[in-house]
Structures are given as C-alpha cells and as structure tokens.
Amino acid sequence: MKKLLLALLIAGAAQAEEPQQVEVPGVKNPDMRSYRNVVAGLDAFQEYHALAPAVPELRFRLSAGRMSDQLTAGEPLSLRIAGEGDPIPVPVTADGTFTLPRVQSAIDDDADLILNRKKGALRGRPDIHTPGLPDNVRRLGDLRLECQVAVAIGKKEIGLLKTLAVNTLVLTTDWCGMSTVMKEKVKFWWPSRRIVEAAEIVDGERRETIEAKDFSYLTPLADKAWSNDARIELRYAPEPTAEEKTNPWLQPLFVLGSMNDWTSRTPMRKLEDGIYTAELDLEKGKQQLKIGTRxxxxxxxxxxxxxAQLTEGVATPLALKGKRLTLKLDQPGHYTLTLDARNTDAPTLRASHIQQ
Structure with a gap:
C-alpha cells in the first residue's frame, strides 16, 4: 500500500482515458496532463496553506532524476495550457520551476497542460520551500503541504471510484496522515535532488536520525508529535570532481540490491587496480543487485x-546501464563479491561463498 501511495504522490497516477494526440514540433508523443487535475493542487495549496504560511505561492518543479540531461536537452522547456482558445504559455525557469495560473476559461474548456518533452521524460511535483532556509534543510510543514497538493492531483487523476477504494483500504481520506493496521503513523520516502548521506529531524530540543538512501529520505509526515516547524537536516554526499565525472571508475563503488531492500549501500574495497571486493551476509533464495557509484x-x-544469473564461482559479464543481476543461493551465508574491471570495457563479477 505504501508503494501505491508513493507512486501517486511522486509520479501521479495514469489517467483513465487515453489522451488525444497533440502535435508539438520536434517532439513525438509529448507529455500532457489535464489542467483541471493540476488545478486541484492549487485548491489544496489554498486549503492547507497554514502548513507553510510563509510560502507566498505554489511552485512546481520539473525533474528528470538521474537522467538530468533531459532537463536541458534539446529545445528550452516550453509549457502551455491548450484549450479551445489561444494557447496560454507558462514560463519555466532554467532550473525547471514554474507557477501555474488559474484560468477559468481553461478549466471550463477542460484544457490540457502540454510540455515539449517526450511523455515520461520529466516528472513534475510541488516544490514548496519556506524562504530563508538553507538548501539542505526541509521544513516538515512544507513537506506536508507538498503531500496534500500531490494527493489532491493524484485523486483527480485516478478518479472517484479508485479514490473511494483507497479511502476504504487505508480507513481515512487523509492519505498524508494515514496509519498502519497497528495504528502506527505511516512514513513516506521523500525525494532529494542531491544524493543524501545522512539525515536528522530536529524540533526544538528533540533530535532524531532518520533513514536516508541516495536520492530520498524517510519523513514522519503523519506523526503530529513533530510540529510543522520541525526541520529535516540533510547531509549531502560530496560532489564528484571533474576528473571523477569524466572517469567514474575513480569514484567509490558500492553494491546495491534486494539484500538491503535497495535502501543502503555496501562499499566495495579496492584491492588493486581494477579489482574490487565486498563481503555480504546473504539469505537463502533469490537476490538481485547492481554495482556502481553513489x-x-x-x-x-x-x-x-x-x-541473467550470477552463478556462484563463475565470472559473469557486466554491462553499463545493465539490468538487475540475479543470484540464487541454496544456503544462507557470508559471501564475497569480486568485481574485475581491469578491462573497463568488459567488467565481470564473481560471487564466492566464504566457509566459516
């Protein structure tokens, strides 16, 4: 259930009907959203504005995740509201942020919001920041307001019947404040534009470490014991140097996989040029993993x-931007993964069981 709601909050739900085809010069299958659906987010911003009273207006941010080049690739970003009348341009800043005007005629026309990028290349989400906070600090009330805006849009996109079904399943209409069956408040993974090494939440004298994984961190949005003024302080990973960006093999390497729920990284140790190892305790059954930089x-x-299977004791070829590797184990135990990248064009990975 948490995965379902997270998909709604972060990416938005798929619309029930296939959108009409619209021609955008130079873009096949451009990204489209119902303008009415996004206006529901404007309404939620006004309704829940007390969560972030110092924020003067609702802004949205377009992002491409790890495919950051999609934000600047090709023509400059162009967004427009297209209905029965003349298109209404929506200015987008160089960093991908914009405000959306409320135009009653476009609401009446059931207009579309059209972006000059291929469908799915970019994601849009609310971007609410109380003025004056450092870049690495997020105010909890701001995140709660982002959640309410995203949920309002998501509910419009999935429609009334599916919304009622989810309400029944989670026993509340407030998806941002829901509890588990055991009455524990649900926590939500929230995205970060930079890789997060560690995170803490601070509220007055109270301070706690919260879980972080690469581009996200776990937020206690539903836990009212944390005030709206609570701050989440993020410690970002160091940015790679220009040389490390050019040659990523100079960066630290990690194992990421199902053995740690894809939420943490196991560092690999460099034995010699091109040879790296990592030791892991693995359970019996199927494991999936990848190797890479942060x-x-x-x-x-x-x-x-x-x-493709990673067979114990056999050097398995790896590929850049490859699929998840599958390792099937007949017994639990302590294993070594050895990466041989002496030829970076043809790296291999070997798994070996360490006898205790």
Whole structure:
C-alpha cells in the first residue's frame, strides 16, 4: 500500500482515458496532463496553506532524476495550457520551476497542460520551500503541504471510484496522515535532488536520525508529535570532481540490491587496480543487485541481458546501464563479491561463498 501511495504522490497516477494526440514540433508523443487535475493542487495549496504560511505561492518543479540531461536537452522547456482558445504559455525557469495560473476559461474548456518533452521524460511535483532556509534543510510543514497538493492531483487523476477504494483500504481520506493496521503513523520516502548521506529531524530540543538512501529520505509526515516547524537536516554526499565525472571508475563503488531492500549501500574495497571486493551476509533464495557509484549516477553495472544469473564461482559479464543481476543461493551465508574491471570495457563479477 505504501508503494501505491508513493507512486501517486511522486509520479501521479495514469489517467483513465487515453489522451488525444497533440502535435508539438520536434517532439513525438509529448507529455500532457489535464489542467483541471493540476488545478486541484492549487485548491489544496489554498486549503492547507497554514502548513507553510510563509510560502507566498505554489511552485512546481520539473525533474528528470538521474537522467538530468533531459532537463536541458534539446529545445528550452516550453509549457502551455491548450484549450479551445489561444494557447496560454507558462514560463519555466532554467532550473525547471514554474507557477501555474488559474484560468477559468481553461478549466471550463477542460484544457490540457502540454510540455515539449517526450511523455515520461520529466516528472513534475510541488516544490514548496519556506524562504530563508538553507538548501539542505526541509521544513516538515512544507513537506506536508507538498503531500496534500500531490494527493489532491493524484485523486483527480485516478478518479472517484479508485479514490473511494483507497479511502476504504487505508480507513481515512487523509492519505498524508494515514496509519498502519497497528495504528502506527505511516512514513513516506521523500525525494532529494542531491544524493543524501545522512539525515536528522530536529524540533526544538528533540533530535532524531532518520533513514536516508541516495536520492530520498524517510519523513514522519503523519506523526503530529513533530510540529510543522520541525526541520529535516540533510547531509549531502560530496560532489564528484571533474576528473571523477569524466572517469567514474575513480569514484567509490558500492553494491546495491534486494539484500538491503535497495535502501543502503555496501562499499566495495579496492584491492588493486581494477579489482574490487565486498563481503555480504546473504539469505537463502533469490537476490538481485547492481554495482556502481553513489546513486548509480555516473556508473551503473548490471546484467547484460534480462534475467541473467550470477552463478556462484563463475565470472559473469557486466554491462553499463545493465539490468538487475540475479543470484540464487541454496544456503544462507557470508559471501564475497569480486568485481574485475581491469578491462573497463568488459567488467565481470564473481560471487564466492566464504566457509566459516
């Protein structure tokens, strides 16, 4: 259920009907959203504005995740409201942020919001920041307001019947404040534009560490014991140097996989030029993994083919931007993963069981 709601909050739900085809010069299958659906987010911003009273207006941000080049690739970003009348341009800043005007005629026309990028290349989400806070600090009330805006849009996109079904399943209409069956308040993973090494939440004298993984961190949005003025302080990972960006093999390498729920990284130790190892305690059954730099941003090594098996004791070829590697284990135990990248064009990975 948490995965379903997170998909709604972060990416938006798929619309029930296929959108009409619109021609955008130079863009095949451009990204479109119902303008009415996004206006629901404007309404939520006004309704819940007390969560972030110092924020003067609702802004949205377009982002491409690890495919950051999509934000600047090709023609400058162009967004417009297209209905029965003349298109209404929506200015987008160089960093991908914009405000959306409320135009009653466009609401009446059931207009579309059209972006000059291929469908799915970019994601849009609310971007609410109380003025004066450092870049690495997020105010909890701001995140709660972002959640309410995103949920309002998501509910419009999935429609009334699905919304009622989810309300029944989670026993509340407030998806941002829901509890588990055990009455524990649900926590939400929230995205970060930079890789997060560690995070803490601070509220007056109270301070607690919260879980962080690469481009996201776990937020207690639903827990009212934390005030809206509570601050989440993020410690970002160091940015790679220009040399490390050019040659990502100079960066630290990590193992990321199902053995740690894809939420933490196991560092690899460099034994010699091109040879790296990592030791992991693995459970019996199927494990999936990838090797790469932090966040798999500059280097992502995986299976050359879908469903490729990593056989114990056998050097398996890896591919850049590869699929998830699958390792099936007959017994739990302590294992070593050895990456041989002496030839960076043809790296291999070997798994070995360490006898205790």
């Amino acid at each position: 966040g798999l941003v500059d280097l992502e090594l995986g299976a050359a083919e879908k469903d």
